[in-house]
Amino acid sequence: MTVSGRGPRERMVFSAAQLIRRDGVGSTGMRSVAVHAQAPRGSLQHYFPGGKEQLVDEAVGWAGRYAAGRVARFMAALPEPTPGGLFDRMVRQWTEEYERQGFGGGCPVAAATVDRAASVESTRGAASAAFAEWTGAVARALADMGVPADRCEPLATLMIGSLEGAILIARAERSVRALTTVSRELGPVLDAAAGESVRPRPKGAADE
Amino acid sequence: MTVSGRGPRERMVFSAAQLIRRDGVGSTGMRSVAVHAQAPRGSLQHYFPGGKEQLVDEAVGWAGRYAAGRVARFMAALPEPTPGGLFDRMVRQWTEEYERQGFGGGCPVAAATVDRAASVESTRGAASAAFAEWTGAVARALADMGVPADRCEPLATLMIGSLEGAILIARAERSVRALTTVSRELGPVLDAAAGESVRPRPKGAADE
DNA sequence: CCGCTACTATGACAGCCGTCATAGGTGTCG
DNA sequence: CGACACCTATGACGGCTGTCATAGTAGCGG
Numbered sequence: 001m002t003v004s005g006r007g008p009r010e011r012m013v014f015s016a017a018q019l020i021r022r023d024g025v026g027s028t029g030m031r032s033v034a035v036h037a038q039a040p041r042g043s044l045q046h047y048f049p050g051g052k053e054q055l056v057d058e059a060v061g062w063a064g065r066y067a068a069g070r071v072a073r074f075m076a077a078l079p080e081p082t083p084g085g086l087f088d089r090m091v092r093q094w095t096e097e098y099e100r101q102g103f104g105g106g107c108p109v110a111a112a113t114v115d116r117a118a119s120v121e122s123t124r125g126a127a128s129a130a131f132a133e134w135t136g137a138v139a140r141a142l143a144d145m146g147v148p149a150d151r152c153e154p155l156a157t158l159m160i161g162s163l164e165g166a167i168l169i170a171r172a173e174r175s176v177r178a179l180t181t182v183s184r185e186l187g188p189v190l191d192a193a194a195g196e197s198v199r200p201r202p203k204g205a206a207d208e
Numbered sequence: 209m210t211v212s213g214r215g216p217r218e219r220m221v222f223s224a225a226q227l228i229r230r231d232g233v234g235s236t237g238m239r240s241v242a243v244h245a246q247a248p249r250g251s252l253q254h255y256f257p258g259g260k261e262q263l264v265d266e267a268v269g270w271a272g273r274y275a276a277g278r279v280a281r282f283m284a285a286l287p288e289p290t291p292g293g294l295f296d297r298m299v300r301q302w303t304e305e306y307e308r309q310g311f312g313g314g315c316p317v318a319a320a321t322v323d324r325a326a327s328v329e330s331t332r333g334a335a336s337a338a339f340a341e342w343t344g345a346v347a348r349a350l351a352d353m354g355v356p357a358d359r360c361e362p363l364a365t366l367m368i369g370s371l372e373g374a375i376l377i378a379r380a381e382r383s384v385r386a387l388t389t390v391s392r393e394l395g396p397v398l399d400a401a402a403g404e405s406v407r408p409r410p411k412g413a414a415d416e
Numbered sequence: 417c418c419g420c421t422a423c424t425a426t427g428a429c430a431g432c433c434g435t436c437a438t439a440g441g442t443g444t445c446g
Numbered sequence: 447c448g449a450c451a452c453c454t455a456t457g458a459c460g461g462c463t464g465t466c467a468t469a470g471t472a473g474c475g476g
Contacts (some may be wrong), residue, residue, distance in 0.1 A: 008423090022326045023323070023326060023327060024232060024233070024234055024322050024323035024324075025232070025234070026232050026233070026234020026235045026323065027234045027323065027327070029462075029463065029464085030463080030464065030465090031462090031463085031464090040423080040424050040425070041424085041425075041426085042423075042424040042425050042426080043423070043424065044464095045465075045466080046422080046423060046424080047423095051464070051465070052463095052464065052465095103325070103326075104326045105326070106321075106322055106325070109380075110318075110322060110376050111322045111323075113314070113376050113379055113380045114232050114314055114318060114319045114322045114323070114376070115231070115232035115234065115235065115319075115322070115323065116232075117311070117314070117379045117380060118230045118231060118311075118312045118313070118379075119231060119235070124379075124380060124382070127380040128380040128381045128382070130380075131377050131380050131381065132381075154389045154392070154393055155393065157374075157377065157385070157386050157389045157390070158370065158389060158390050158393045158394070160373065160377070161369075161370050161373030161374040161376075161377055161386055161389075161390050162366065162369050162370045162373055162390075163373065164369075164372070164373035164376050164377070165368065165369030165370055165371065165372035165373035165374075165376075166365075166369040166373075168318050168321050168322070168369075168372050168373075169339050169365065169368070169369055169372070171321055171325045171326075171332075172317075172321045172325060172332060172335040172336040172338075172339050173336045173339065173340075174332070174336070177365070178365050178369055181362045181365045181366060181369075182365070182366050182369050182370075184362070185362055185363065185366045186366070189397050216453090237432075237433065237434085238433085238434065238435090239432090239433085239434090248453080248454050248455070249454085249455080249456085250453075250454040250455050250456080251453070251454065252434095252435095253435075253436080254452080254453060254454080255453095259434070259435070260433095260434065260435095
């Protein structure tokens with residue numbers, strides 16, 4: 001869990017994401033990243049000539065790709081995929097981490113947004129791209145479950161927004177209450193949206 | 209808008225909240241707070257002997273009280289209060305700020321959580337208290353609108369969580385899209401909960 | 417062997433940080 | 447007048463930050 005990536009460069013990006021999601025961007029030093037990644041300090045300026053800004057941007061990009069891939073993996077693992085079931089999986093990922101490893105970490109994309117959106121344009125853009133990639137993966141999953149096309153993106157935004165907010169509250173409270181709450185409240189709503197594609201139209205109900 | 213509080217002490221707390229919500233806790237220096245509040249630097253150690261930790265905690269507390277009071281004001285101003293209407297007001301507060309003044313600021317409680325929840329216990333507690341105060345105000349408003357008692361707190365958590373997440377996404381995207389989306393999607397759901405006081409509950413989530 | 421590239425090591429730099437020590441005002445009360 | 451509380455002013459300190467300059471090593475093709 002600590003250092004598993006293949007090259008030192010990848011390990012540093014991964015470690016940066018891990019430290020950022022725990023302490024925020026401002027409190028995460030480059031030297032700490034090198035130590036955490038068990039990488040030589042001299043490699044920092046070699047792999048990341050753009051400095052901290054580049055390292056943070058890549059960590060955010062990595063987090064976005066990771067979140068999007070996780071959605072795809074959840075979809076593949078769900079026996080009977082439903083929107084509420086997917087959301088429950090996404091939320092449960094966090095409740096399990098918090099119950100097993102404590103409330104030390106949040107979402108690195110959220111941290112980058114809070115700490116750098118106003119001051120570093122490239123990082124703000126990286127966070128925006130990460131959210132977009134994540135949202136796209138969720139929206140595609142919703143479409144595969146029969147959610148009408150024009151409702152996929154709004155619902156995906158609602159899911160990710162609620163999850164991010166619940167993560168914040170959970171960390172502050174040191175309780176998974178907010179996470180389980182949004183999952184329980186939103187699940188039926190999401191499933192209802194999926195059912196609306198076949199309910200009002202008895203004719204073309206059976207797609208695929 | 210810049211400095212309006214009565215005493216220098218209050219101005220510094222207010223300025224701290226403003227700077228924190230823009231740049232995060234880590235990037236907000238004490239000297240900058242004093243300058244922004246047009247307060248003498250020497251007053252910092254006088255009014256806040258607990259140092260930055262105390263100042264941040266008080267800023268978070270102020271933000272929580274402010275958010276809770278805002279909910280009460282919204283309720284008083286709404287001609288026909290409905291849960292969806294209240295949520296729309298809460299969201300609109302942010303869309304209007306972003307459209308008028310740009311996407312420079314987020315929620316100070318969220319910033320404090322991201323930057324300090326893992327490292328400073330007192331600040332984590334202050335953020336938790338702020339969320340609790342805010343949630344309590346919303347839950348009370350929901351109860352006044354006829355929402356069943358056992359659904360007020362979960363729905364309030366859902367509202368605040370969605371709002372916080374949408375704020376994050378909006379800042380990253382420099383667009384109010386996520387904010388208007390969560391308002392549009394959640395509004396009908398919240399209003400439906402208010403009408404259910406005499407009707408059967410929605411499909412209960414299968415708890416394990 | 418040379419030359420070259422990829423990577424590492426290390427020390428220094430200026431700058432900001434939060435905090436503290438010390439002293440100076442300014443008022444009010446006795 | 448002195449005494450005392452409240453507030454302000456200012457400089458210094460050690461520590462950490464990101465970045466840079468410089469030198470070094472390893473490996474490989476020739």
